[in-house]
Amino acid sequence: MTTQKKRPLYIRYAGPVLLETPLLNKGSAFTVAEKQAFNLEGLLPATIETINEQAQRAYQQFSQFNNDLDKHIYLRNIQDTNETLYFKLITSHLEEMMPIIYTPTVGLACQKFSQIYRRKRGLFVSYPDRDRIDDMLQNATKQNVKVIVVTDSERILGLGDQGIGGMGIPIGKLALYSACGGISPAYTLPVVLDVGTNNQELLNDPMYMGWREKRVSGEEYFQFVDEFIQAVVRRWPKALIQFEDFAQANATPLLKKYQDELCCFNDDIQGTAAVTVGTLLAACHAQGTKLRDHRVVFVGAGSAGCGIAEQIVAHMRDEGLDEAEAISQIYLTSSKGLLTDDMSVRDFQQKFVKSKAEVAQWSSDGQSITLLDLVRESKPTILIGVSGVAGLISEEVVKTMFASCPKPIILPLSNPTSKVEALPEDVIRWTNGQAIVATGSPFDVVNYEGKKYPIAQCNNSYIFPGVGLGVIASGARRVTEEMFMTSSEALAECSPLVKGESQHLLPALSDIREVSRYIAIQVGLKAMEQGVATKVEPEVLERAVDKNFWLPEYREYRRTSF
């Protein structure tokens, strides 16, 4: 990545207001000349520090907290007072701090959102204020918004309905847009749509800060979301909108409604599919297999499960199977067992249901076909957990799979850590060290019989920052399925295992910015090929990626004349 000296910024704030503006505040790094020009004399200690010195102090303070939620609160406080320093700090310690600002700690921060609330960040768009959404967007502290992450908080990770507490997720995702995808925090806006909550604990909690009503649903809900979307289109017509952590019943309908009309995507459906297929492509490469050689069982048939299944089908087709053959190798289970044609299922699950007549004899109790029945009978080579339920991938399930598959690929992807379908160390032990394992939340290396097994974090955070950068740099007006497929392939190409560099399935976090840049260029090229980009020259795209890649360094300030 090339770094260029940035032009000075012309600033119209001064004095305490400048110090209270997180995008502009430099704290002890204001120079003598700036202190004079911006009425800061006397407001700061005498020593002028570099951003590295500031980050050193902040890291020392961070290290003094001994629980992750306190560390999270501390980092969020830096983010709300000095965004440049925040990104300097977290990008210098990404491996240590990503689990604090993002999954899994962000889950707890969402659950405790009203209790730990400190300062404003993002937009709270509440249902009772629905006739004033345009005004709210005018109030946003960011004027030139390029990426919005929006949630209605109904399915926060595997933790269910968190009311306005779900705001923690858009904040965390957008922090990664800047830290991993180089998108300036000046361009990002986290939004929570407050349509009430069905979480009775929150409704009973006197501290709860959201609209204290049951969730709005049905037509009124979709109309409200549409009012928000149309207001965004009026204010920032080119902004990329990422839908995040919507419940299963709304996630797919919203995506279908808007994906051909706006520049938008659903991260849980499409981002998750892309990172999972990227991980599977890397695993296949390690085994010398193709995706089309595999039989895949899903534990969970919701947004993530069906999104991944669709993209696996698309890749199997690219590898020569026809659609029906590809679908026949994929099995989805919900809490009622294998999806079969005698069940009532959602539209997006329909194509994956199996004929009950053909599989009825698989059932051991003559009724539903449980996960164990399915694994015993279908003999999968890949098992993917996206249920949000801890422990579903049991010892018996794994050992049954292993009995007919000597090199199983097992991905317990549910977040946060407390919801993981199986612990990696157990899976490694139950398969005598033969399984390839990746999880959604971060896990330590597993030591088994003297050997070390690194556990890849198969999380959509490997995908959305690069996709976002590619969309911005190419000026894409839509985010297509093919752009996501390209992002999976680009991620797999960056796998250290594929490159023969190490046993790691996915790249190290220390390389994530280079990986995002590579994904961005491939995604931008795909957008051009498909005619949805405004830039059309590959060299122009590469330059735009580098030009858009924001790095956390202070810029020189000059005073605007009023």
Ligand SMILES: NC(=O)c1ccc[n+]([C@@H]2O[C@H](COP(=O)([O-])OP(=O)(O)OC[C@H]3O[C@@H](n4cnc5c(N)ncnc54)[C@H](O)[C@@H]3O)[C@@H](O)[C@H]2O)c1
């Ligand atoms: N690693 C990642 O990047 C990533 C991305 C997206 C989602 N996820 C995780 O995946 C989980 C599910 O997300 P989603 O958006 O698909 O949710 P969802 O609510 O749309 O789907 C959950 C599915 O699990 C099924 N389920 C519930 N109990 C079950 C049981 N006992 N047996 C089998 N299936 C059961 C439900 O029927 C449903 O089909 C969450 O925990 C989320 O954190 C991880």
Ligand SMILES: O=C(O)C[C@H](O)C(=O)O
């Ligand atoms: O937020 C994450 O860590 C991944 C994913 O979007 C999820 O909902 O679990």
Ligand SMILES: [Mg+2]
């Ligand atoms: Mg999510």
